[in-house]
Amino acid sequence: MASIPGHRGTTAAARFRRTLRTRLILAFGLLGLLLITSFIFTTYWFSTLLDADTRGFLQSSVNRSADAFYRNPRSPFAELSNLRAYRYPPNQPDQLFNPDWAMYSNGVYHVSSIDENGHEFNYRLAVRKDPQQWFFIAMDQTQAIKTQRRVTVILFAMGLTALLVTLLVGWWLANTVMRPVTELAADLKKSSRSPDAKFKTDRIPNDEVGQLAQALDDYSERLREVVQRDQEFNADVSHELRTPLAVIRGATELLLTTPNLDDRTRTRIKRIQRSEQQCTDLISSMLLLSRNERGTGNVDVAKLCEQLIDAHREQVGRKPVVLRFEGEPGLVVNAPESSVSVALGNLIGNAVKYTQEGEVLVRLEGDIVRVIDNGPGLSVDDMSKLFQRGYRGTHVGHSQGGGIGLSIVRRLCALYGWEVSVLPHNPRGVEASLYFDPHKTRPTPTGA
Known part of the structure; x- marks a missing residue:
């Protein structure tokens, strides 16, 4: 696990x-x-x-x-x-x-x-x-x-x-x-604790310890510069990307109101609209991760799961795969909707990507969301490296992706105190579970 x-x-x-x-x-x-x-x-x-x-x-x-x-x-x-x-x-x-x-x-x-x-x-x-x-x-x-x-x-x-x-x-x-x-x-x-704090090298003798203090002071100064540049870069990228994304959102909304659109064009415009929303959510989540800062919000998990399932139906294409949601509404998570959407979206997206036929089931059980697919399952090598950045798995084939989706999920879990697990599901496939309250007594996974 x-x-x-x-x-x-x-x-x-x-x-x-x-x-x-x-x-x-x-x-x-x-x-x-x-x-x-x-x-x-x-x-x-x-x-x-x-x-x-x-x-x-x-x-x-x-x-x-x-x-x-x-x-x-x-x-x-x-x-x-x-x-x-x-x-x-x-x-x-x-x-x-x-x-x-x-x-x-x-x-x-x-x-x-x-x-x-x-x-x-x-x-x-x-x-x-x-x-x-x-x-x-x-x-x-x-x-x-x-x-x-x-x-x-x-x-x-x-x-x-x-x-x-x-x-x-x-x-x-x-x-x-x-x-x-x-x-x-x-x-x-x-x-x-304070990014502006400096070592009091004037109180330290000019010996080996003094040289160490001076070296640490220089290193701290360079580190502050790197952190400041990183923060400025994240803020600039977030700001500069939000502007064209807002333009795309406005354009898609305007195009969808155009009368006499054929179904094929309307489908493509909606796909652009969903991609814009996913990109906006990802930018917001990555900005919070870069600052190591928790956001706040009230997210209806059941409603968000249904929205994500609808958004991923386009990814299914012509594959004989059915996306289905089970569970009772009522779970509300204190976190930004963008962060919950990125975490669940990656788990659902992986299940849809690797399932060639059968069913992808998203099940809400109390404070747990389970995503169960009928894909090729997990190898022993996958189990040990699944959450490593850049790892794409032994069954990836020619599918697209950089292998950072589950790495982002892992970082979001560490930031918000959640827990994620990916296990083989019997008789085949994978069961990915996201625990929003890992300290509670958890039900045993159905594929365990």
Whole structure:
């Protein structure tokens, strides 16, 4: 079904889309978080390296002490700098400085304990247990652990502070950068409502945004000139064409009052009169479309359908085609008669053009006008391109026309809030429907 909706709603994704200012702030925040994480990771990596060096130093120290003992068992087991060295016979835990040391095997351990004053103290313990002797070296790290904890707290506080500062700088910079863009967008919105509005380029710095504002200002000026020329052209064409059309109308009316006209001449004069009326209606509708302006009026749709059917009987010619109208009068549409006539006239004209034999039925159902024919129907390609400007259909043959009739109907529907659909009709032909109130519950098309 090819239809023209009255309007389109915005999607949820468009309503909740992040602004450029928010994206800039988030970008700065993520950059700050990345830098802080990298700094903390690097600090942790250095701390791991220092810890490995300490473990290696203690292990080598206990090995040197053991080697010195084996070279000279009577040599004193002296303390080394801030290290305390211990040597005991094997398998005598009661003689150990700390009986818990008996459960450790060879290696370096981190030991926490409580001293006699109830304070926590920490030390590293290097252990080497040989069959002949047990060796222990303890390294006090109480102060180092406290310092490490303070550094951790300081690093965490510095990280939060740096992240906050980064967000504040990002917020300030985003506002500074985006303020000219926001002002430019506001001026652009005003210019869409007022054709004489101009961008306030004097308030925008002479940077990339200023260059963009100047380019938009120049483009807006050229666009105003194009719109003005278009409006003047439409007004001039409308005025200049109405004058000869009025002359044609007067001449045909005068000729029809001439006595003793033969039927053939009278038929041709009436055809000229109908063509003049169609041209006048089309000019009025196209002028309103070019201005995107709705006209007003009260159109009796049933009466207009009967007039259009009478006008198109001449188009039937010698084809065995019957034009018929069904429906009750009473539907009045608030629109210019010329616009309704152009919309319905195109649908009826297409049905008459493509129907070689049979019937063209114009049916009025409430607020809907259906035009049903017995023509060749619609192909799949026709269904997708029917309302495109210039498309003439796969069954057009050698018939005349530029393929803009349904395109004009589509534009009229968009202007007045109507809806049009063209569907295949069973068993053959096409059913074109014009909905003057598309928001009401609509009957199902008979050919659906």
